[in-house]
Amino acid sequence: MRMLVVMTIAASLSPAGSLAQAADDPFPTKPVTLTVNYGAGGGSDAIARALGRALEKPLKQPVAIENIAGGAGTRGVTAVVTAEPDGYQIGVATNSPMTIAVHTVKGLSWGNPSTYDILGGIGIVYNTICIQADSPLKTLDDVVKYAKENPGKLKVASIAGGINQYTWDAFAKKANINVRFVPYSGDADGVASFLGKNTELAALTWPGLKAQVEVGKARPLAVFGPERMSSNPDVPTFKELGYDVVTTSDYVVYAPKGIPEAKRRVLVEAVKQAVSDPDFMRVLTAQNIQVQFTDGEKMTRQFTEIFNATAPSTPSGK
Amino acid sequence: MDLLGNMLGGFAVALQPVNIAAALLGALVGTATGVLPGLGVLGAMAILMPITIHFSAVTGLIMLAGIYYGAMYGGSTTAILLRIPGESGSIVTTIDGYEFARKGRAGAALMICAVGSFIAGTISIVGLSLFTTLLADVALRFSSPEFCLLALLGGLTLVRITGNDPAQNMVMLLIGMALATIGVDAVSGDTRFTFNTSTLALGFDLVPVALGLYGLSELFHVLASNEGFPRATTVRLREMIPTRREWSRAWPAIVRGSGIGFLIGLLPGPGSLTSTFASYGVEKAIARKHRDEFGKGAIEGFAGPEAANNAVATSALVPVLSLGIPFTPNVALMLGALIVQGIQPGPLLLSQHPNVVWGLLASMYIGNVALLALNLPLVGMWVRLLRVPQYTLIAFIFAVSFIGVYTMRNSYWDLCVLVGFGVVGSVLRQIGFDLAPMILGLVIGPIFEKALRETLFLSGGDLTIFVTRPISAVLSALCVVAVVGPTIAVWITRGNRLSQQS
């Protein structure tokens, strides 16, 4: 704590104007702010705080967590991407606000993924479809067959306006089935309704449903990942089963566009190290998030793909 | 027997010095955030969460739980003494608690609240220890249609309980519901009523609105009048202890409030506020002898609600401990504390980490005793708060409100909402409108809307879903009674009077 005081004062009092411009200037020399686009408490916040602690080691500076919630998660993104690109303001978010909510929230000063700078992906959340454990429908083929014979009879609990609805719509279109889509406002509500047997199916995130799978209340049909999950290799992917729908929810670390290349390298390297930090891995693993560093460029391509696919001009957007 | 063994194991965990210290620290921090208006319990828990990583999972959890129920203890203090609720769960207490304090019984009121909170806490911990799994299954029977009807029933009955005019209250309630629709829609994620601005997309958060309507407007009122806060001249021990007659009125209300709070805490939604309104409504409805005292300092009017919001703080843990589903942000945050420790919350928590669950439960017994021990001596201190120079109180509460609201989500908009509603609240109160229904509307509006739309999605637009499900059918019938009941009651009394006259 004492150290922090001294460093904060030193950082703010140093005639930074002359020093900071030097090319071989060490970075960072003062605390870095990590913005999370949801309020305190909850999954994103826990991840941000774990990431902040993990980043402090390689950056050798305190990392302050800033919760800027609101606007379906877009407000925190706005705060980051409109900040000065000096490397002291970065953010962590999932792809939902940046690729989907961005189309519905009005008056944003940013848009497609080229308007910000993704430093790298840090974790992957799989999306899945589960069925009531006691249902006579055993496999995905059974479900598709039943749904085709009885259009509109099955109900699926999901989340509206995010990656889950986008994924479900894509799957339903490929399978050519008509299932009643019941949107809830989050994993907790959707799982509760599914457990109360209000719907036969649940199209939610794997972290939200995994605990119910373990106690035998829900049965996973498949996941929408690019490959099977390392934690549950017995659950097939939709791609294997013949429905080429591959989406994941990714946690990324991002920054405003235009950070000097030297500083950006420091940050990317720090993120890479943070991802292999055991404490950080523990927090994500407890939430059933696959910990994995993904290159910023690859992430940007993925984001752009979803961003374009969910743009209002396409029918799946609304 | 198994339960006893589990409980003993839990106490073995909870009685470790580090865990007792965590419970005490949490309770203390919670009481402080509860007392200070503007500083939310959620914020305090979130800020302290990173600290919990340095301890074991159960210690961290015990500390966070301590903050949660400690805040419910503390929230009543400023509500009673200054008519400024420390937490939204204490808004109802400003009605009768403050009037009671004005009669020179501030110390007694605080003591009744402390003891009531303790009784409520204890009743609901016992309920929690005994029935966790059973209650969780019952809670799952309640889904969107039931929540929708509960919200409707709440709105229909609660407009009658405060103030003197149901029609005016209805207008206020509806305005509150309308305010809640501004911003991002929780179901679809679309924005509405924002006029394409990102500022209005932030919407009207409960904390700045409630603090503006109640806190700031009270400060403006005090500045305008020469009378100020009630003054406590000297505090003698005799004045701090409630009389036997006061006790005999308080304890049935406390028990009823505990029951109401416990049941409401099992359901999703911000239970601490709704439970206090429900308890107040029940107390007013069943009061016979002292009915006209409500609004003028009825003991039942604050003893019941204060017990209710403490019971909620405990029973809200049921869905989390048994199903791993958090229904309120506070409880979600406690789950977060488990997650950072690498423990996966869920239905297996009880069997995989029994020491965490039972240790937490046992610590809550200890925490409640500690809070009582902490708060009874503090009553004298709090009452002396009224002897702090008034200008200090006014300036300080303004500043704490501002910083509390701002740090909530780093937004200037929330500060504008706070000040704006401070002015609106002052004006409406001066004219004669009751503000409680507006806050209630802001809270139940989103529950009602979300539940109604989920229900219609579920049924494909078929409204008969509200009468074909058994629990829904009962609730629908109650809603009908709530609408036509009072009218019929008026007819009957009028008819009786006519028949007596003729």
Next chain:
Amino acid sequence: MDQAIVMKTEASTAANAPASTTGIRLTSLILTVAGLFYLYQAIELPMGDPPGTGVGAVPVLVAVCWVLFGALVTVRNRGVSADLGPWPRGSAALRVGVAFFLCVMFIVGLPFFGIFLTTGIFLLLMGRLAGAPWTSAVVLSAATPVAFWIVFSLGLKVSLPFGSLLTVIFRG
């Protein structure tokens, strides 16, 4: 002399009773008009498919009830008991006005002066307004920001706005 004061008080009370009824009705009229505006905005929104599931359904329902009850309260003539007494006048009204102005200035000043400086100035002026002697007001306005800084910045590591003014001064 005493008689005159009593009479004046009575007169003002008598004048206030009907005034508060008028106040209620006038306010209700304004609120009803606001409700109509809200309704006008709400009917533009989609009602959803199946009907009632859209973002506009509940707002329309709320708006219709709002306008109906608002009109009811406006039209009927019912006496009410306002519990706060007469409106503040003279120096009391001025105090409230200045307090409101200080609140606005707090919000306006916050981005420039930062949380600590703004809070200090605000407390000084608000303390004076509420009747504090100069010494108490100065102590209050100096001690509180320091306490905030210790608790929020040092103890809890919450990031607070330091203000563009300080940032500019210290970073050139």
